[in-house]
Amino acid sequence: MDHSKPVYVAIEAESYQMRCFVEELQQKLYPQGDHQQHKQQFDLKTDSIDQVFDAANTLSMFSPHTLIFCKSSKALNEKQEEKLLQHLENAGSQSTVVFELQKLDKRKKLYKALAKAQVLLEFTKPKAHEMQSWASKMAIKRGLQIESKAANLLAEHIGDDIPRMHSELEKLELFIHPDKNITQNHVLAMTVKTSGDHVFAFTDQMIEKKSAKALTALHFLLAEGTPALMLVGMIARHLRILIRTFEALERRIPRPGLAKEIGIPPFTVARYESQCRKISKKDCYRYLGDLARLDRELKSTGLPSSLLLEQTVRQISS
Incomplete structure (x- = not known):
């Protein structure tokens, strides 16, 4: 998609695809990431519609280029269509206007003009049988690879829900990090056999000392069939990330470099920073020792895994 046009018109656009287009457009127009100060809605x-085009045709004192978003829950009337057509024909280079419309008659002059100018965005919802391909494309967009069987399993489990696919891939990225290859076993563990949302919520609740919620989440995950050793591994992983976060903050690593230094996806940095204010590094090391002991007990004592896990969760979350 060309991102250099002065006008774009999206019709009944599927939300994920529209969001991706907007992100790519903002990156193209504002590579420094300062798009918020140049945006109007x-x-x-x-x-x-006159207000929209007045803004589009006004040179800004603070920005060389203005990005304007305009929504309409109804079809444009004839006057609005004519105004849009005029702007399409005479637009300057000082702005980009993105319209999100619910309807646009394909028989009308405006639709044909937009199509000819290649500024029509028709992001339709994919069919269920196309979702395996979508899983692969969306993974690649995140810098990941997903095995064919894993993509097929993910598609079968999610159906045609693009936002959910995006969410599941985000969780899988966090689960496998720093690895980049998603396997069938990863999908089985995080999407099919259990809810990745619940796993991450569970470890967050433990660290944040929300004991009752952590125990409720633990019982749910065990009832769902989540292996006890997997939960131990996820808790240990979380604690190690917190230790690396402490160390990076102690060395005053600049914020843009924190994710790489800690070894986590950038979108998770703020959460771990926040949790470092609720726990000490000394406690993290102590809890890792508790988990090592729990791991041995799970493998050797024959006691119920639920009982052993609950005892450790209470110790950490209290």
Whole structure:
């Protein structure tokens, strides 16, 4: 998709694809990441289309280029269509306007003009049989590889829910990090056999001393069939990340480099930083010792795994 046009019009756009387009457009226009100060938003429910194009045609004192978003929950009337057509034909280079419309008559002059100018965005929802291909494409977009069987299993489990696919891939990225290859076993562990949301919520609740919630999540995960040793591994992983976060913060690593230094995806940095204010590094090391002992007990004592896990979870989360 060309990201250099002065106008784009999306019709009944599927949310994930639309969000990706907007992110790519913002990256193209503002490679330094400062798009917020150059962005304006309008809604034709309360704003006039003249206001939209007045903003588009006004040179900003603070930005060489203005990005404008305009939504309409109804079809454009004839006057609005004419105004849009005029702007399409005469737009300058000082702005980009992105319209999100619910309807646009394909028989009309405006639709044909938009199609000819290649500024029509028709992000339709994919069919269920296309989702395996979507899983692969979305993984590649995140810098990951997903095995064919893993992509097929993910598609079978999720159906045609693109936002959910995005969410599951995000969780899988966190689960396998720093590895980049998603296997069938990863999907089985995080998406099919258990809910990745619950696993990460469980470890968060432990660290944040929310004992009752952590125990409830533990019982749910065990009832779902999540292996006890997998949970021990996830808790230990979380504690090691916190230790690396402490060490990076102690060395005053600049914020843009924290994710790489700690070895975590960038979107998780803020969460671990916050948790470092609720626990000490000394406690993290102590809890790792508790988990090592728990691991041995699970493998050797024959006591119920639920009982052993619950005791350790209580110790850490209290």
